[in-house]
Amino acid sequence: MYRYTDFDAAFVAERNTQFRAQVERRIDGSLTEDEFKPLRLMNGLYLQLHAYMLRVAIPYGTLNSAQMRQLAYIAERWDKGYGHFTTRQNIQFNWPTLRDVPDMLDALAEVQMHAIQTSGNTIRNVTADHFAGAAADEIADPRPVAELIRQWSTDHPEFQFLPRKFKIAVTGSPNDRAVTKAHDIGLRMVRNEAGEPGFEVIVGGGLGRTPMIGKIVRDFLPESDLLPYLEAVVSVWNLLGRRDNKYKSRIKITVHEHGIDDIRARVEERFALLRSAFTGVDQQLYAQIKSDFEPPAFNNRDVAPFDQAYANDPVFRSWADTNLSAHRAPGHAIAQISLKAHGATPGDASADQMRVMADLAERYGHDELRISHEQNVVLPHVHKADLPAIHAALKAVDLATANIGKISDIIACPGMDYCALATARSIPIAQEIATRFDQLKLEHEVGDLKIKISGCINACGHHHVGHIGILGLDRAGVENYQITLGGDHTENAAVGQRTGPGFSADEIVPAIERIVDTYLSERDSADEPFIDTFRRVGMTPFKTALYGESEKKQKAA
Amino acid sequence: MTVLIDDTGFLIADPTRWIDPEARIDLASDTDPAQLKSLLIGKELVRIAFPSFADGRGFTLARIIRQQGYKGWLRAQGHVIADQYAMARRSGFDDVEIDDDLAARQPENQWLARADWRAHDYQSRMRGLAA
Numbered sequence: 286m287y288r289y290t291d292f293d294a295a296f297v298a299e300r301n302t303q304f305r306a307q308v309e310r311r312i313d314g315s316l317t318e319d320e321f322k323p324l325r326l327m328n329g330l331y332l333q334l335h336a337y338m339l340r341v342a343i344p345y346g347t348l349n350s351a352q353m354r355q356l357a358y359i360a361e362r363w364d365k366g367y368g369h370f371t372t373r374q375n376i377q378f379n380w381p382t383l384r385d386v387p388d389m390l391d392a393l394a395e396v397q398m399h400a401i402q403t404s405g406n407t408i409r410n411v412t413a414d415h416f417a418g419a420a421a422d423e424i425a426d427p428r429p430v431a432e433l434i435r436q437w438s439t440d441h442p443e444f445q446f447l448p449r450k451f452k453i454a455v456t457g458s459p460n461d462r463a464v465t466k467a468h469d470i471g472l473r474m475v476r477n478e479a480g481e482p483g484f485e486v487i488v489g490g491g492l493g494r495t496p497m498i499g500k501i502v503r504d505f506l507p508e509s510d511l512l513p514y515l516e517a518v519v520s521v522w523n524l525l526g527r528r529d530n531k532y533k534s535r536i537k538i539t540v541h542e543h544g545i546d547d548i549r550a551r552v553e554e555r556f557a558l559l560r561s562a563f564t565g566v567d568q569q570l571y572a573q574i575k576s577d578f579e580p581p582a583f584n585n586r587d588v589a590p591f592d593q594a595y596a597n598d599p600v601f602r603s604w605a606d607t608n609l610s611a612h613r614a615p616g617h618a619i620a621q622i623s624l625k626a627h628g629a630t631p632g633d634a635s636a637d638q639m640r641v642m643a644d645l646a647e648r649y650g651h652d653e654l655r656i657s658h659e660q661n662v663v664l665p666h667v668h669k670a671d672l673p674a675i676h677a678a679l680k681a682v683d684l685a686t687a688n689i690g691k692i693s694d695i696i697a698c699p700g701m702d703y704c705a706l707a708t709a710r711s712i713p714i715a716q717e718i719a720t721r722f723d724q725l726k727l728e729h730e731v732g733d734l735k736i737k738i739s740g741c742i743n744a745c746g747h748h749h750v751g752h753i754g755i756l757g758l759d760r761a762g763v764e765n766y767q768i769t770l771g772g773d774h775t776e777n778a779a780v781g782q783r784t785g786p787g788f789s790a791d792e793i794v795p796a797i798e799r800i801v802d803t804y805l806s807e808r809d810s811a812d813e814p815f816i817d818t819f820r821r822v823g824m825t826p827f828k829t830a831l832y833g834e835s836e837k838k839q840k841a842a
Numbered sequence: 843m844t845v846l847i848d849d850t851g852f853l854i855a856d857p858t859r860w861i862d863p864e865a866r867i868d869l870a871s872d873t874d875p876a877q878l879k880s881l882l883i884g885k886e887l888v889r890i891a892f893p894s895f896a897d898g899r900g901f902t903l904a905r906i907i908r909q910q911g912y913k914g915w916l917r918a919q920g921h922v923i924a925d926q927y928a929m930a931r932r933s934g935f936d937d938v939e940i941d942d943d944l945a946a947r948q949p950e951n952q953w954l955a956r957a958d959w960r961a962h963d964y965q966s967r968m969r970g971l972a973a
Contacts, residue, residue: 292962
């Protein structure tokens with residue numbers, strides 16, 4: 286894992302001192318509310334529906350046990366004893382007071398964490414594959430790249446007052462777990478024909494009210510050109526992006542309005558101008574960063590305890606079948622800890638739960654934890670022999686739900702329970718769907734199915750790329766939920782299609798049930814997952830199930 | 843009236859007062875970067891407007907102007923707040939010009955607190971420039 290250099294530590298300390306002064310200067314009137322707003326946002330502090338919210342960066346989703354324990358401490362000391370893990374590998378504290386925030390930031394700095402650029406019109410916390418450094422299918426570890434970008438983008442003088450926010454994601458695996466095609470810039474680590482490392486650069490993806498799948502702006506960028514090229518892209522957009530309408534200011538709209546060829550030409554021109562500003566020192570830093578991400582020393586023990594538990598304990602077997610993924614080291618596994626217990630708030634963890642996860646990582650997991658964009662926690666390196674003990678410890682604090690990738694493993698934004706922008710509730714809908722399918726005992730029968738819920742058009746819950754997407758809107762003061770089907774968040778990224786008119790809060794769970802029933806009757810075998818069935822049979826049977834034959838005939842007439 | 847600010851604080855005299863009026867140019871924040879080279883021929887003082895502190899285009903314009911080799915005076919003029927002083931200097935500006943109201947609200951000590959803009963700068967570090 287990355288360890289702060291003296292430079293990083295001094296930077297964060299200085300930044301916190303500055304923010305403490307900014308809070309005081311807001312209170313004494315030196316800063317107007319308008320001026321203070323972007324300054325607090327670039328330090329992670331939002332004003333929500335009921336209170337301030339502090340969004341803390343977990344760069345590329347990686348943290349160690351001491352950091353997780355400190356998050357637990359912060360949750361208890363300054364918040365209500367829990368935190369909320371988000372789709373961008375951050376954690377949010379929902380109830381801090383303004384006066385406490387500088388102290389919270391100092392507490393984060395003690396464990397080499399910060400809240401810098403988790404909000405505002407800046408380059409945001411860089412995200413990466415949550416299985417990085419562990420996955421069997423990986424060609425290169427994206428975390429050193431993400432860390433290099435974190436350092437380059439932090440307090441970048443040109444890019445603190447951009448037209449809008451800017452999000453970068455990196456993957457080092459052909460199976461894209463970082464949703465790179467739905468980011469302002471997506472980076473896929475690839476090799477060219479000569480075997481040299483580089484990136485496929487994707488630009489202009491995004492969700493929100495105008496979902497766009499990113500386009501390739503450079504099919505092979507040599508590794509050493511990364512920072513000047515990124516700087517060229519953001520620099521071009523900073524001048525070209527629209528500032529007259531915040532809904533049209535993201536780079537996806539700039540790319541859409543000017544065309545990818547025009548953008549490419551501008552970027553290449555800017556790149557040629559500024560490339561010489563980078564002398565190769567960045568590559569020396571990159572090499573140092575890489576050495577911090579050496580894989581841990583895996584041991585080669587007998588996996589008999591795992592086999593025994595798997596054979597004898599059906600609860601453990603179900604968890605192992607659902608929550609484990611292939612690790613590159615023999616005898617090891619990647620274990621996912623579900624933060625989606627049926628009926629709980631997706632992504633929430635209590636301070637006690639955080640401490641248990643920290644203890645498990647320290648004792649069994651080479652002191653590493655990850656946060657996934659699906660709002661779960663990952664133990665990336667565990668030996669299979671330790672899994673029965675891990676499962677037992679998780680069970681004791683209600684963290685052993687066996688539902689990763691299943692219908693109740695729902696991504697949901699905070700919605701109207703917390704968010705000032707929301708037009709509908711998200712969390713209660715997620716809870717009702719999870720509880721309903723748990724009652725029906727259908728979850729494992731249904732298999733892999735991603736439901737994603739957003740409580741407004743800004744799409745923080747990624748509904749566009751859910752196999753089933755749910756968008757909560759306000760229709761004349763009443764919550765109304767639109768459904769989309771066929772979205773995909775992987776390397777085959779696709780935006781879901783709307784089924785038709787929306788459903789009320791009372792109708793939405795039965796509607797989801799009808800969609801699932803239709804899938805179960807249409808699939809050609811239990812091996813065909815929902816998304817494949819949808820691609821094969823199309824929208825029609827689902828529409829019929831939702832709206833009946835009459836609707837279909839009316840449309841045809 | 844306006845106040846000029848550099849690393850030493852609020853200035854009493856304008857260091858560019860000797861520059862010929864014809865060698866001065868004011869640029870709007872939406873200036874087309876493709877025009878910069880021709881606009882700057884023969885210029886010794888370039889003022890880039892910040893109509894709002896939230897409009898960050900001036901930082902990129904300054905950076906491009908410097909990358910194109912301009913060696914003259916570069917001034918950020920308008921709504922620039924003390925918190926942006928280091929960004930302005932790091933982007934290539936020599937000084938900042940703000941109106942009296944803002945200078946009264948954000949007095950000299952708040953600008954001097956950011957005068958040490960070479961410290962804690964990731965960009966210098968990544969580019970191998972001495973901090």
